Amino acid sequence: MRGTPAVSIRDVAVRAGVSVGTVSNVLNQPEVVAAATRVRVLAAISELGFVPNDAARQLRRGRSRTLGLVVLDVANPFFTDVAKGVEYATGQAGMAVIFCNSDGDPAKENAYLDLLEEQRVQGVLITPVNTPINGLDNRLHRLRNRGVRVVLLDRRSTQSDLCSVSVDDRLGGELAMRHLIEKGHRRVAFVGGPHDLEQVRDRYDGVVQALATFGLSEGQHLRRLETPALTVAAGRDAAARIVGTPREGRATAVFCANDLLALGVLQGLTRQHVRVPDDIALVGYDDIDFAAAAAVPLTSVRQPRASLGQTAATLLLEEANDPDHHRHRQVVFEPELIVRESSDRPAGHAAG
Amino acid sequence: MRGTPAVSIRDVAVRAGVSVGTVSNVLNQPEVVAAATRVRVLAAISELGFVPNDAARQLRRGRSRTLGLVVLDVANPFFTDVAKGVEYATGQAGMAVIFCNSDGDPAKENAYLDLLEEQRVQGVLITPVNTPINGLDNRLHRLRNRGVRVVLLDRRSTQSDLCSVSVDDRLGGELAMRHLIEKGHRRVAFVGGPHDLEQVRDRYDGVVQALATFGLSEGQHLRRLETPALTVAAGRDAAARIVGTPREGRATAVFCANDLLALGVLQGLTRQHVRVPDDIALVGYDDIDFAAAAAVPLTSVRQPRASLGQTAATLLLEEANDPDHHRHRQVVFEPELIVRESSDRPAGHAAG
DNA sequence: ACGAAGCAATGAATCGTTTCATGGAACTGG
């Protein structure tokens, strides 16, 4: 009942009446083996149900067939979509992904990096917990020195000695704000925070940029509501603050630094019987699946999530396959504004 | 610049002036090594930055330190939460998880199982694409015969030779329906499908059971709307059908087989200016995070997702650590009704 | 008919660990 003793390449060799080297050749470079022999070996493999032991192969070859993906939160749809992109690219190349969840905790991140190093992964795709300000953090640096390739995910590498794949957050903010301005909104609230998150800052800068483009002053047309986190609860609170202000000075549109905030704002507004988009327009960021699924479908800035993952994986494989000619690249994707009902009405046309 | 040649246990041995066996002992059973020696070896390890090669260890030991998790969809919050539970349990035990996404495609599932077999994983936690009607499907059977332990996730094993971890869907349906009946609803729509999904059927059966408990007839009080899938779009369509029926005969409450459907129904109703819960009460299933985040917070049946994953992993580790005394178990969790605003109003009290 | 060349297959060495039989040193008690 307990597992049958594992079948090794040696058993296959015996069964097929050839040497182990030949079996290995059938597996790895079938073209050098005579057709008749190959057929015989394949038959033996299938009769015995032989499955190669990857540990042995890896040991001999010196490198593994896997790569690590370290994200901040598995439960975040953003990262699962990125993961799908990674999976797609690696699947094509016959590689496996070890999916790790740092949960934003540096200790967990470290533990996973250790594990990945023990696994001798070909490389690591990572959204680091601590944004590497000046080049890489020590830990990642050490990894690289050991021959583990590193690609930053959703983070822009400031140094050119490292591949990175990110999205232009400034542009995203600008797109969203231009849309609201064009719809006629002149009092807009920006909801997001903490403001020292690079992504929040960049999106805000884009907003300011859009105002400038239209010759509108920041002080007069923009109100910034800082939140303690990018969560639904924080959005709900922000909505309360917005509704709390007298109607005359109240923003006619809200742009949130991510969709969770926007969903929270929507919930808060709904609770206070403020209608979206009739009374207040709403724009989110990320275009997670639930943005389109909201009670009022949410306008949002879409990031090419799957492409992010796929490109990151491709860069890594590229470097792995030809380390000598590899030039590190910093790929920056452009986000796209998806207009839906939550902002699709000219400002000030509240239908009673 | 390219990676330094890897440091092996032999280098550590030389540096510390001991034999390789001793270094290995420091790593695996420190207590048998004299304190002074141990200190010296540990110093050498840290000076050289030695990281053990897991492939070699695995090859020698014959088993790996990893386990596979195969789910139907990484992007589904249900599975990511399960994954978190798995991760928690395995992290405790110092094991790694290879997270695989079958996407409901038998071919992908198969490819991943091959890969996991090559990795010689200790075991596999899987929600199989094809529900194993009579015991295991061939593929999983073969795996088991090879010594790979298998635990079914979110599927009940009908045979006692296999561990499984699932949730009582019938009870979940019953809880939801009792709640609606107690709130005074007497015309309820059940939205879900396709009806040959076991989970949909079980939840429906629970609903019928609840009606019976209250002595209410199925024909008179229940209307079943079958959907082609458990998606937001399908929910939206269902809402249109509900709103399409004349007010007198219209359901006063809707129970959806999952939260995606419920969110779709909510969207559809909102679009038609039907208010929830004032005009129609709404109950979902799964209690995904976005249920609480909906414009009208959704009542839903919560499944202990993380516990599912954690328990599955624990069962597997248990079996792995002591195969001889292991008794296969089929764990069935109880779901819990989380009442929120979407159903928290007595029937027929529409506020104008 | 003989040497060269080409093609297939061989089998030993190797990767980095763990494991375990063996050995030596240091103690113990009589």
Add this chain to the structure above:
DNA sequence: CCAGTTCCATGAAACGATTCATTGCTTCGT
């Protein structure tokens, strides 16, 4: 002082694959 224990450390074998120098056959050209 010796036999018996205990305690540590040693070093070679083994895990299952890949790799490559070597060998054995054919075939070909002359």
